[in-house]
Amino acid sequence: MPDIILIAGAGSGLGEGMAFGLAEAGHEVIATVRTQDDADALQAKAKTRRIALRSQKLNVRNATDIDAILPLDFDILVHNVAQGEGGPISEIPLAILHSMFETNVFGPLSLTQKVARKWIAAGKRGKIVFVSSVSALDFPPVIAPYASSLHALEVISRALHHELKPFGIQVQTINPGPFGTGFNEGMIANAFRWLDDSRNFTKRAALQAEADAIIGAGARLADPAAMIQRMVEIIPARTGRYRNVYPEEMRKVIDICAADAFYLEI
Numbered sequence: 001m002p003d004i005i006l007i008a009g010a011g012s013g014l015g016e017g018m019a020f021g022l023a024e025a026g027h028e029v030i031a032t033v034r035t036q037d038d039a040d041a042l043q044a045k046a047k048t049r050r051i052a053l054r055s056q057k058l059n060v061r062n063a064t065d066i067d068a069i070l071p072l073d074f075d076i077l078v079h080n081v082a083q084g085e086g087g088p089i090s091e092i093p094l095a096i097l098h099s100m101f102e103t104n105v106f107g108p109l110s111l112t113q114k115v116a117r118k119w120i121a122a123g124k125r126g127k128i129v130f131v132s133s134v135s136a137l138d139f140p141p142v143i144a145p146y147a148s149s150l151h152a153l154e155v156i157s158r159a160l161h162h163e164l165k166p167f168g169i170q171v172q173t174i175n176p177g178p179f180g181t182g183f184n185e186g187m188i189a190n191a192f193r194w195l196d197d198s199r200n201f202t203k204r205a206a207l208q209a210e211a212d213a214i215i216g217a218g219a220r221l222a223d224p225a226a227m228i229q230r231m232v233e234i235i236p237a238r239t240g241r242y243r244n245v246y247p248e249e250m251r252k253v254i255d256i257c258a259a260d261a262f263y264l265e266i
Helices: 013-024 036-048 063-069 094-122 141-167 183-191 204-218 224-234 250-262
Strands: 004-008 028-033 054-057 076-079 127-131 170-176 243-246
Touching (some): 013 028, 094 127, 127 141, 141 183, 170 224
Parallel strands (some): 028 054
C-alpha cells in the first residue's frame, strides 16, 4: 500500500528528485524545505510537472517548525537536510562547524526524537531513513568538515536502529557517492569564503587542485537519476539492508580506506 512519506530537505538535487519520484510512484509525499518561499516554488514546480505532492516549510533548526510538523500523519521520515562545508578542518572557523552540525546532526536528531516518541506512544511501526553519504564512511580530505558531521550522524542512526527496533520502528541509511548535482562543487566553493592565503597555512591553489582531482573522478561514477531511482525503491521498502551504498563499486573504496586506517603511521 502507498505510504505517507515526509522528506526533510526536498528543495533541490537528490531531495527534490526523490520527492517527485516517490509521488509519481503513488506515495503521498510531504516535501519540506527551509523557507516558505522555497515551499511555494516547489509546489509550483510540482504543479507544472503535474505531480501531486504537498510542500511545507521546515527548518530543522527551528523548534517551532518541528512542532508544526508533529501533528501531521506520516509513515516514513526521510532526513535529507544537508549543509555542506569543505576546506581544511585544521583551519575552518568553529562558528561554521557549529552551524553545520546544528543543521546536519542536532536538527535531524531533535525531529527524530519527537517523532519517535509520538510513534511509540501511538504504537506506530514507522520508518526513519537518513540520507548520509559515502564520505561519512571513508576519508575525503577536502570535505572533512562535512564528512565529520555525517560520520556523527552515522553513529546516531546506528544507535537509533538498535534502540527503536524493539518498538517496531525501522531505521536505515542511504549513502550516495558523489553525483553531479552541484552539491559537491558548492561545498568546496564555501571554503573559499574564508580561506585566505595571507592568514591560512592551507593555500587556496593547493585546495583547489586537490578538489578538482577528487570531484573530477567522482563525477564519472553515476548519473543522479540512477541514485534517485534507488532511493525511490529503498525508502518505502520494509525489508532490505540497514546501510545502502550506491553506486555499489563505492564499497570497494570504503573497504580500502578502512583497511588503510589500520596501518596508517603517525
